[in-house]
Amino acid sequence: MKSGNGIGEGTGVFRRHVLYVPGYDPFPPRRYRELYRKEGAAQAAISGYELAIRARPGTAGGWCVTSCMEQAAEAEMEVLVWSDLVKSSMERGVLGTYLLFFRTAWVYGASGALWRLLRLRKGPMIAALYPAVLLAGQALVAMLAGWIVARLAGGGWAGLGLALAVGFAVLEGFRRIDRRLFVYYLMHDYAYTAVARGAYPAALADRLAQFRGRVRAAMESGVDEVLVVGHSSGVHLAVSVLADLIREGVPPGPSLGFLSLGQVVPMASFLPEARKLRGDLLFLSQRQELTWVDVSAPGDGCCFALCDPVAVSGMATKGQRWPLVISAAFSQTLSPERWQHLKRRFFRLHFQYLCAFDQPGDYDYFRITAGPLTLAERYAGRRPSPGRVAQACSPYRDMA
Numbered sequence: 001m002k003s004g005n006g007i008g009e010g011t012g013v014f015r016r017h018v019l020y021v022p023g024y025d026p027f028p029p030r031r032y033r034e035l036y037r038k039e040g041a042a043q044a045a046i047s048g049y050e051l052a053i054r055a056r057p058g059t060a061g062g063w064c065v066t067s068c069m070e071q072a073a074e075a076e077m078e079v080l081v082w083s084d085l086v087k088s089s090m091e092r093g094v095l096g097t098y099l100l101f102f103r104t105a106w107v108y109g110a111s112g113a114l115w116r117l118l119r120l121r122k123g124p125m126i127a128a129l130y131p132a133v134l135l136a137g138q139a140l141v142a143m144l145a146g147w148i149v150a151r152l153a154g155g156g157w158a159g160l161g162l163a164l165a166v167g168f169a170v171l172e173g174f175r176r177i178d179r180r181l182f183v184y185y186l187m188h189d190y191a192y193t194a195v196a197r198g199a200y201p202a203a204l205a206d207r208l209a210q211f212r213g214r215v216r217a218a219m220e221s222g223v224d225e226v227l228v229v230g231h232s233s234g235v236h237l238a239v240s241v242l243a244d245l246i247r248e249g250v251p252p253g254p255s256l257g258f259l260s261l262g263q264v265v266p267m268a269s270f271l272p273e274a275r276k277l278r279g280d281l282l283f284l285s286q287r288q289e290l291t292w293v294d295v296s297a298p299g300d301g302c303c304f305a306l307c308d309p310v311a312v313s314g315m316a317t318k319g320q321r322w323p324l325v326i327s328a329a330f331s332q333t334l335s336p337e338r339w340q341h342l343k344r345r346f347f348r349l350h351f352q353y354l355c356a357f358d359q360p361g362d363y364d365y366f367r368i369t370a371g372p373l374t375l376a377e378r379y380a381g382r383r384p385s386p387g388r389v390a391q392a393c394s395p396y397r398d399m400a
Helices: 030-047 081-091 096-109 113-120 120-151 156-176 181-195 202-219 236-247 275-285 336-342 367-370
Strands: 013-020 050-055 061-069 073-077 224-232 254-261 291-296 324-327
Touching: 013 202, 013 236, 013 367, 030 050, 030 061, 030 073, 030 367, 061 367, 073 367, 081 181, 096 113, 096 120, 096 156, 096 181, 120 156, 120 181, 156 367, 202 224, 202 236, 202 336, 224 236, 224 367, 236 254, 236 275
Parallel strands: 013 073, 013 224, 224 254, 254 291, 291 324
Antiparallel strands: 050 061, 061 073
């Protein structure tokens, strides 16, 4: 990455404030700063522009970017933190996680959401079934180990006690290596959405109100563009933040952009109590106060690729303006060698939107977040990708 000397100096510097809403992620903001630093350097080398970042004073994990692309630009990057809520929701032991497993399965199954989601896209549903299958498999391994120990101990109460102890030890062992398997992580992710049957838990609703305040402060800071970026389950959080912001009245001045990446909106909007989210999707899709571009890729098996989150949730109307649904087309924008290396690394691919591309098309995360064009200017006249899915599939259409 080149030095920041000379970048952004003089007149005519484009200024942007980026507010990033992560998905269900227990890691602190500095993880995203270091990812941006590494991948931004790689993209700058590939694309031939200048990009430099430095820590943003007075923030936890924020950073500043200076660039020289078509013209000089500066961006302040801010992560809207809810990792503490994620961590607290993951503080359950083995038994607590199995209880969540049964409860989550019941919510998605009994509500009818599971069957509709399976019809929509099989990729993310395979990802959703992965923790369920592995938790069941781990339980079978634990029971088998306990049964063997009980037989060797000759049965009786002593054998039963040993069987229970060994079975629990096996399950605990699986939990301790979950950084390799992601079983408990994914189970807690889906359970967090299902805990209130699609409604926002109270602690999260309070945090979204704080996020709205941060976006409003950015709108009043005198920049040229405020860009909200939502990734994965952070997309539907950003939808509600922006909908409530616009209902309150958007301060005049900067352009307002919303970039949604790898969205999993149907996992929430298809649930019975997601009335606020469905209402926010309908409201935001019609507004002229912002530009909303939704980017996904069929190669990302963890998202609802090219599914219009408004339309598939049954919220499309004749007045729908947004989102513009486009494909990041991993098989075309990554080199053949890199695509072969990454295409079976499902969780890594889900973060590719935040990374460098060997052959970037009209989606370049670093041009969008650090370049001198607004989101509206960059995608003016762009048509949706041909594979866009707009069929209403949600079993619930009521709104708050």
